[in-house]
Each structure stands twice: as C-alpha cells, then as structure tokens.
Amino acid sequence: MFNQLAERFDLIFKNLRGLGKITDSNIQQTSREIRRVLLDADVNFKVAKEFIDRVKGRAQGTKVLKSVKPGEQFIKIIHDELVTLLGSESKPLDLGSKKPGVILLAGLQGSGKTTTCGKLAAMLKKDGKSVLLTAGDVYRPAAIEQLVKIAESIDVPVFEQGVGDPVAICQSAVEEAKVSKKDVVILDTAGRLHVDGEMMTEIQEIAEAVDPSEILFVVDGMTGQDAVNSAEAFSAALKLSGTILTKLDGDARGGAAVSITEVTGVPIRFIGVSEKMDGLELFDPKRIVDRILGFGDVVTLVEKAKAVVDEKEAKELEKKIKDATFDLEDFRNQLNQLKKMGPLNQIVGMMPGMNSKMMKGLDLDDRQLLWTDAIISSMTPAERKNPDIINGSRRSRISKGSGRSLQEINQLLKQFAEMKKMMKKMGKMKIPKNLKQQMLGLN
Ligand SMILES: Nc1nc2c(ncn2[C@@H]2O[C@H](COP(=O)(O)OP(=O)(O)OP(=O)(O)O)[C@@H](O)[C@H]2O)c(=O)[nH]1
Numbered sequence: 510m511f512n513q514l515a516e517r518f519d520l521i522f523k524n525l526r527g528l529g530k531i532t533d534s535n536i537q538q539t540s541r542e543i544r545r546v547l548l549d550a551d552v553n554f555k556v557a558k559e560f561i562d563r564v565k566g567r568a569q570g571t572k573v574l575k576s577v578k579p580g581e582q583f584i585k586i587i588h589d590e591l592v593t594l595l596g597s598e599s600k601p602l603d604l605g606s607k608k609p610g611v612i613l614l615a616g617l618q619g620s621g622k623t624t625t626c627g628k629l630a631a632m633l634k635k636d637g638k639s640v641l642l643t644a645g646d647v648y649r650p651a652a653i654e655q656l657v658k659i660a661e662s663i664d665v666p667v668f669e670q671g672v673g674d675p676v677a678i679c680q681s682a683v684e685e686a687k688v689s690k691k692d693v694v695i696l697d698t699a700g701r702l703h704v705d706g707e708m709m710t711e712i713q714e715i716a717e718a719v720d721p722s723e724i725l726f727v728v729d730g731m732t733g734q735d736a737v738n739s740a741e742a743f744s745a746a747l748k749l750s751g752t753i754l755t756k757l758d759g760d761a762r763g764g765a766a767v768s769i770t771e772v773t774g775v776p777i778r779f780i781g782v783s784e785k786m787d788g789l790e791l792f793d794p795k796r797i798v799d800r801i802l803g804f805g806d807v808v809t810l811v812e813k814a815k816a817v818v819d820e821k822e823a824k825e826l827e828k829k830i831k832d833a834t835f836d837l838e839d840f841r842n843q844l845n846q847l848k849k850m851g852p853l854n855q856i857v858g859m860m861p862g863m864n865s866k867m868m869k870g871l872d873l874d875d876r877q878l879l880w881t882d883a884i885i886s887s888m889t890p891a892e893r894k895n896p897d898i899i900n901g902s903r904r905s906r907i908s909k910g911s912g913r914s915l916q917e918i919n920q921l922l923k924q925f926a927e928m929k930k931m932m933k934k935m936g937k938m939k940i941p942k943n944l945k946q947q948m949l950g951l952n
C-alpha cells in the first residue's frame with residue numbers, strides 16, 4: 510500500500526536532505542516534484558494544488574530562519590502537512606450514549622459495504638459489544654444471502670425481512686435491537702450511483718429515520734479520481750462522520766486516500782486491508798504518513814541493515830563493542846555501512862528511541878560522512894586504535910592532512926567518544942535481545 514508514494518517521496522527527500530539553504534528555487538523545484546508525485550498517485554489536482562500552496566507558504570516562512578538543517582525542516586513541513594491532509598488523528602468508532610448505537614454504511618456499488626459491515630461487527634464483538642447486522646440492501650436477493658453468510662462466519666445475528674422497504678427495514682432493525690438490548694446496529698445498504706437521485710433520496714430517508722451515530726462512506730481505495738466525485742456527492746447528501754477506504758491491500762496508489770479527506774471534510778476512520786473479516790484497521794494518519802515517508806519504521810531498518818551488514822562482520826562488531834575495543838577504524842567502517850543504508854537521519858529516525866536524547870550532540874549530515882572519512886584517513890593506525898593519544902599537534906596534522914578545520918577534528922573525536930558511550934548504553938538497554946540482534950544484522 511502506498512508504495513509508489515513512498516518511493517517517490519524518498520527520492521525527493523534524498524535531495525532535500527543535502528540542502529544547505531532553503532531558497533526560492535529549491536522551494537519551486539521541490540513543489541514541482543511533489544506535484545508530480547501526487548498527481549501520478551491520482552491525488553485530485555485541486556487537492557494537490559492546495560497542498561503544495563500550503564507547503565510552499567510554510568517553506569517560504571522558514572526561508573529566513575537560520576536553521577541548522579534546512580532540508581530536514583522542509584521535510585518536516587511536508588510531513589506535517591500530509592498528516593493534516595489525512596485528518597491529523599485517528600478516530601475510533603463513536604457510538605454516543607444511545608443504545609443501540611447505529612452505524613449506517615453508504616457508498617457506490619461494489620465499494621465493500623457488505624464486507625465492511627461484517628468487519629465492523631467482528632471488531633465490535635471483539636470489544637465485547639453485542640451487534641445486530643441489518644440487511645438493508647433489498648434489491649438483490651444475493652445481497653441478503655451475502656450478509657447472512659458473513660454474519661454466520663463471525664457469529665453475529667442478522668435482521669432481514671427479504672425484499673421490502675429499506676427505510677422500514679432499518680427502522681424495524683433498530684427497534685428489534687432495542688428490545689433485544691443490543692449495543693450496536695450496523696445497517697448494510699444497497700450500492701448506489703450518486704447520479705441516481707431516487708437512490709440518493711432513499712439513503713437520506715434511512716438516515717433521517719434511524720438517526721445514526723456514525724454515517725460512514727465506504728469507498729474503494731483502488732478508484733482514483735472518481736472517488737473524489739462520489740465523495741463530494743455523498744457528503745452533500747448525508748451528514749457523513751467518516752470514510753472507510755477499502756481494498757488498500759491491492760496496488761492502490763493512495764491518491765484517493767489523500768484526496769477524500771480534503772473533499773469530504775471528514776476523516777478516514779478505517780482502512781480495509783483484506784477480504785477477510787479481520788481485515789480492517791483503524792486509520793492513523795500519522796502512522797500512514799510515517800510509512801509513506803519512511804520514518805520510524807523498525808522493520809524497514811532491519812531489512813536495510815540485513816542487506817548491507819554481513820553476519821560475520823556484525824558478530825565481530827558486537828564483540829568489539831562488548832570488549833570496548835571498538836576503535837576509530839571500526840567507527841569509519843560503521844559509518845561507511847550506514848552510508849550504504851541510506852540517509853543518516855532516516856536511519857537514525859528508524860531506531861526506536863534513538864532520535865531522542867541519546868543522539869543529542871551527534872550531528873548527522875550525509876556530507877559529513879565523507880569528511881569524517883577524510884579525517885580518519887589522515888590518522889595513523891596507532892591513532893585510530895587509540896584516539897586518546899591524539900594531542901594538539903597530532904590534531905593540527907590531521908586537520909592539514911584532511912583539509913578539515915581543527916574544530917571539526919575535535920568534534921569528530923567528541924562524536925566518537927559519544928558513540929562509544931552510546932554503544933555501552935545499547936549493551937545495557939532493556940530492549941528485547943532479538944531486536945538488538947536484528948538491528949545489528951545478526952538474524
Ligand atoms: N482485497 C480486498 N477486497 C475487499 C475489501 N473489501 C471488500 N472487498 C471485496 O470487494 C468485493 C465487493 O465487496 P462488497 O462488500 O460486496 O461490496 P458492496 O459495497 O457491498 O457491493 P454492493 O452491495 O454490490 O454495492 C467483494 O469481492 C469483497 O470481498 C478489502 O478491504 N480488500
């Protein structure tokens with residue numbers, strides 16, 4: 510899911526990370542790139558334009574700020590705006606105080622309503638709630654059968670009256686749920702085209718008759734631009750409280766997700782990630798954006814580490830850390846391996862807890878890797894083995910040899926000392942052993 514978006518943003522960020530300064534021209538260029546990425550992912554052009562305008566505006570604002578890491582700041586703006594665009598926060602079902610709470614599902618034909626009814630019921634049931642499913646799609650006998658089958662599979666009762674008036678059926682279902690003291694009624698409705706006025710009126714009547722706690726718009730995540738049109742129509746007809754985006758386990762390009770929140774003004778609440786009854790996840794904008802932008806993802810980190818760290822080397826390294834014989838030569842090797850894994854800040858960002866206090870004082874700029882390499886190369890083997898012998902005159906020799914300032918030499922030595930300290934802490938850290946080993950590429 511969202512792989513395409515993720516890959517493309519990754520490229521943009523690679524360029525941004527190297528930025529020494531935010532300027533009009535790099536704001537322009539980045540905006541153009543983002544625009545292309547969004548449009549290729551099927552994000553509605555108006556939504557894309559507004560998004561870019563907001564990012565541009567904020568980037569302009571930071572242009573004058575003297576920032577330590579302008580590129581990172583730019584990335585943060587994009588990140589924050591994407592989270593906002595996707596609705597900021599996750600919002601679980603809110604059934605209010607009424608009993609039963611009523612959930613009405615609406616959407617186009619084949620969008621996944623009936624399946625999602627079952628998934629929601631299964632989720633609520635797991636939460637200890639009693640649920641009544643309702644067959645409000647009376648136009649196809651198969652639709653009722655489908656719901657009955659789903660209900661059986663999760664062991665939840667169904668209210669059905671065969672063919673009849675959907676408004677009356679839904680009302681009766683709520684009455685029935687009251688009598689049998691159910692916590693929640695979920696109403697499955699017929700798929701309708703937004704251009705079909707009669708059918709749109711019908712769903713409005715159902716909503717008026719049962720006064721739902723949640724009116725959820727179910728939309729197929731694989732649909733691109735069309736999703737925006739139907740979202741507009743459904744949100745004009747009904748007081749939607751959220752969207753459920755289905756079929757995101759396919760190769761959905763993610764554009765619909767990005768556009769729909771902006772168009773409907775209501776958040777995406779859940780995403781469908783399989784055909785099965787447990788294939789529904791609470792939608793968490795921050796987590797999704799982090800996923801799209803490659804932040805804070807341990808799994809990816811482990812994969813990346815595995816790809817570049819050879820097992821034998823990793824074991825040797827672990828031993829060195831344990832024995833405290835880790836020297837500057839090893840430090841340089843480590844940095845080179847990190848370099849192979851991708852932008853440093855991204856790597857560090859993926860390590861849980863690593864971007865907090867522990868990393869303070871470590872300045873992670875990718876260009877610095879090259880300079881660090883130059884500095885360490887200008888040291889003698891003895892100095893690399895035992896940095897403590899690097900006194901003032903050795904420092905100035907190294908500075909001349911590497912073409913870097915004395916201050917940088919000092920900083921590197923300090924960094925190395927910090928890193929050793931950090932590794933000692935890592936040895937003592939209370940993270941599960943296998944995670945630590947994974948991070949070191951040991952399994
Ligand atoms: N892979 C995948 N398939 C899904 C998901 N949600 C629904 N489907 C499939 O999509 C198809 C249509 O789903 P339904 O639940 O019947 O859709 P509907 O909106 O009730 O359709 P109508 O009642 O005809 O309007 C079915 O084959 C489902 O199995 C999902 O999250 N992932």
Ligand SMILES: [Mg+2]
Binds near residue numbers: 697699700
């Ligand atoms: Mg259906």
